Amino acid sequence: MHPYRSHTCGALARSDVGQTVRLSGWVHRKRDHGGVLFVDLRDHYGMTQIVADVDSPALAILEGLRVESVVTIEGNVKARSEGTVNPNLPTGAIEVYARGATVLSAAEELPMPVAGEQEYPEDIRLRYRFLDLRRETLHANIVTRTKVISDMRRRMEGAGFTEYSTPILTASSPEGARDFLVPSRIHPGKFYALPQAPQQYKQLLMVAGFDRYFQIAPCFRDEDPRADRLPGEFYQLDLEMSFVTQEEVWETMEPVIGGVFEAFAEGRSVTPTGSFPRIPYAESMLKYGSDKPDLRNPIEIREVSEEFRESGFGLFEKIVGGGGTVRLIPAPNTADKSRKFFDEMNDWARAEGHAGLGYATRKAGVFGGPIAKNHGEDKMAALFDALGLGPDDGCFFAAGKESQAAKLAGLARTRVAEQLGLIDKDRFELCWIVDFPFYEWDEDNKKVEFSHNPFSMPQGGMDALTNQDPLTINAFQYDLVCNGFEIASGSIRNQSPETMVKAFELVGLSKADVEERFGGLYRAFQYGAPPHGGMAAGVDRIVMLICRAQNLREITLFPMNQRAEDLLMGAPSPAEIKQLRELHVRVIEPSKG
Numbered sequence: 001m002h003p004y005r006s007h008t009c010g011a012l013a014r015s016d017v018g019q020t021v022r023l024s025g026w027v028h029r030k031r032d033h034g035g036v037l038f039v040d041l042r043d044h045y046g047m048t049q050i051v052a053d054v055d056s057p058a059l060a061i062l063e064g065l066r067v068e069s070v071v072t073i074e075g076n077v078k079a080r081s082e083g084t085v086n087p088n089l090p091t092g093a094i095e096v097y098a099r100g101a102t103v104l105s106a107a108e109e110l111p112m113p114v115a116g117e118q119e120y121p122e123d124i125r126l127r128y129r130f131l132d133l134r135r136e137t138l139h140a141n142i143v144t145r146t147k148v149i150s151d152m153r154r155r156m157e158g159a160g161f162t163e164y165s166t167p168i169l170t171a172s173s174p175e176g177a178r179d180f181l182v183p184s185r186i187h188p189g190k191f192y193a194l195p196q197a198p199q200q201y202k203q204l205l206m207v208a209g210f211d212r213y214f215q216i217a218p219c220f221r222d223e224d225p226r227a228d229r230l231p232g233e234f235y236q237l238d239l240e241m242s243f244v245t246q247e248e249v250w251e252t253m254e255p256v257i258g259g260v261f262e263a264f265a266e267g268r269s270v271t272p273t274g275s276f277p278r279i280p281y282a283e284s285m286l287k288y289g290s291d292k293p294d295l296r297n298p299i300e301i302r303e304v305s306e307e308f309r310e311s312g313f314g315l316f317e318k319i320v321g322g323g324g325t326v327r328l329i330p331a332p333n334t335a336d337k338s339r340k341f342f343d344e345m346n347d348w349a350r351a352e353g354h355a356g357l358g359y360a361t362r363k364a365g366v367f368g369g370p371i372a373k374n375h376g377e378d379k380m381a382a383l384f385d386a387l388g389l390g391p392d393d394g395c396f397f398a399a400g401k402e403s404q405a406a407k408l409a410g411l412a413r414t415r416v417a418e419q420l421g422l423i424d425k426d427r428f429e430l431c432w433i434v435d436f437p438f439y440e441w442d443e444d445n446k447k448v449e450f451s452h453n454p455f456s457m458p459q460g461g462m463d464a465l466t467n468q469d470p471l472t473i474n475a476f477q478y479d480l481v482c483n484g485f486e487i488a489s490g491s492i493r494n495q496s497p498e499t500m501v502k503a504f505e506l507v508g509l510s511k512a513d514v515e516e517r518f519g520g521l522y523r524a525f526q527y528g529a530p531p532h533g534g535m536a537a538g539v540d541r542i543v544m545l546i547c548r549a550q551n552l553r554e555i556t557l558f559p560m561n562q563r564a565e566d567l568l569m570g571a572p573s574p575a576e577i578k579q580l581r582e583l584h585v586r587v588i589e590p591s592k593g
Contacts, residue, residue: 004072004104010046014093016077021096023048024072024104026134027065029115037062039098041073044139049086049095050075058101068107068114068134074100122553127567129558141555144264145543149216151263152237152539155256161214161239166201168194168218178222180232188584194220197536199455200521202240203493206532207524214239216539230540230552231564237488240534246476246492249533250276250432257480257488257537261428264546270428276480277431284433289327289398289410291436294484295429297417301409302328302387304397313374316358319399326399327409328387331416335363335392341419342369345396348415354408358397365391414484428545430482435459438475439506449507452477455521456491457533458503465502480537487542490535497525 004024012021025043032038039050039062050073052059058073065071075098086092111127112120114134125132133139153163169192172179179193195201197219205213217238224231241249251274258273271277277295284291287300305326308316316326334341342359349357360380361368367380375383389395396416398409417423438458440451448470456475458464464473480488494500500522501511515522543555553559560566580587 008045009041009043009048010090012048012077012091012094012096014079017079017094019077020074020099021077022072022074023050023096025070026114027062027067027069027071027107030062030065030067032063041071041096042134046090048091049080050098051078051095052098052101056098058098061101061103062098065103066107066109068110068131069103070105070107072102072104073098122561123567126553126559126561129568133557138554141543141547141549142557144547145539145555148260148264148543148546149235149539151260152256153216155259156214156237156239159212159252159256161212162210163215164205164210164213165215166195166198166205166217170195170201173197173199180220180222183583183585185583196221197236198238199453200518202238202534203455203495203521203532204524206240206242206493207495207527207529209242211242212240213534217536229538230556231560231562234552235539237537237539238534239536240532242530242532244492244531244533246434246478246533249490249492249535250278250478253480253488253535253537254430257542258430260542261430261482261546265428268426268428271430278434279431280435281433281437281474282435285406285410289406289408289413290484291433291479292481292484292486293431293433294414294417294423295431296423296425296427296483297413298422299330299332299413299417301413302330304328304383304387307379307383308375311375311379313371316371316397316399324400325402325405326397327405328383329396329398329409329412329416330387330389331359331394331396331420332390332422333392334361334394334420337361337394342394342396345412345415345419349398349408349412352408352411354398354404355400357408357412358399359394360397361394362389363392371397428482430480433479433481434477435474436477436479437471438473438477438503439470441471447508451475453489453491454503454507455493455500457494458499462496462499462502465499465506470506476533478535480535482542482545485541485545486538487545488535488537490533492531492533495525495529495531497522500525 001022004022006022009023009025023041025041028040028042028047030037030039035054037052037059041048041050052062073096075096077094078097080093080095110131112124112131114131117135117137133142169182172193173196177196179196182192182194184190184192198215198217202213215238217236218233219236220233241252254273254276258270261270281291284293286303289301303325305320308326309320311317320326342361345359346357358371359369360372362384367377372380384393396412398405398412437451438456439448442449452475456477459474459476460468476492478490479486494503501514504514540552540555544552547555549555558566558568565571
């Protein structure tokens, strides 16, 4: 027999009754029933109940152990009595009577519990991540993550893609975040950058003729953490295709991404492949107040500015007359809601930094609230009829500059749906957001900037760049959204060196700047570059959605905390003087003033 185990802790069944077995694992729980000790023994594969009584030499050994100690148990498989079978456990029909126990590693008193899923301070969980990872839900999430990545690889290979690895030490890239810089010992005063994404490399692979590339790519960005992105590093399903239109990218990737969700849906519905809605960016911002709409939410925002251009409500008249906008957010079937519901929404909007959120109530066709009173019963009725709102529907109003009103309306749409229980949590609703603006106005620097990926192809090409207002140009650029999260972003690339230079000139960079910053790509485009495009899907976000996790740290092995610190390994840490000298680097402490 193997010195540690003949079976795993998830393998034994009623068919094994009578066998002598050897199991090894962690002491998960102990229950002392007065002379009979029950131990739940856990390993990666599952749990088995161990029984030791006064006749067992293992009893004294197991009684003296703390939970999470590692032991080897040798014993006999017995069937559980009818009333003690655990139908929720694969091994629930049997138990192992312990004939002997060997302590492989005794555990000290735990700094945090492993059994159970109770909340615990994050700093403790991250400092003792090796213990945290033993917890059932987190352990299962990590296993699911690995299976999701394996499934992605299989589907990509089935679609004709080949995985290629791109460099980790590279040059700085304009992906919109700060680079992590790596000083060069051999080249004093010069730095490598960790890739924010393999963008240029994958385009160079297309120029080199590899046709269909993919990679589960690590990406590094020195940006502030948020709920849907970890600090420091993340992983994406990166891909590129030659001789394609954006429609072909969508048609190729819907079965891959949709198929992954279907494979791990566990009864949840998934938008059928081939029918992902394609929503223009401008429409998405108007109807949902966001470029990553949650389509599980049935509420649609309405533009009602013209209704208030000549209204009895002076505030809205002033806003509309000054070039602002008024957006209406329906609140369906709220006749039974008290005024408190509507007032609390207004208080919430103010807490979010907005001036407020107006509202109108309606019960059996009768309107209430100051906006309805000032606008008038007839005008409100005509407005509701035009919008298809019912006699027991209320609404909220977001008013102000277009960008501010759109943002508030989008947040309010989400909050109203959550408050009213309108969002079906058992669905994966996927859609493409298309026709993104190529440029945007940078108010701080008073100049035009790229709104997204600078390597995208502008719709209309050189003609649009030469003859259109830059802020009216759209790009062959698209995002894939699921349940309110952007899970992928991509575009058809600009493979013309002349068009590339012109695109960068409009944001203030010269041809010389392009040659200096993107020399490899610029040179490559002069030697026969095929039309190409692709996208990158966020592995972490997809797994988070599949696992119903609320935070990316719940699906990541060894994440950093919100201050970008690895509490387990102690990173970042000071470098030794010798190391700094070898790298020709001097540390300048920030001023304490």
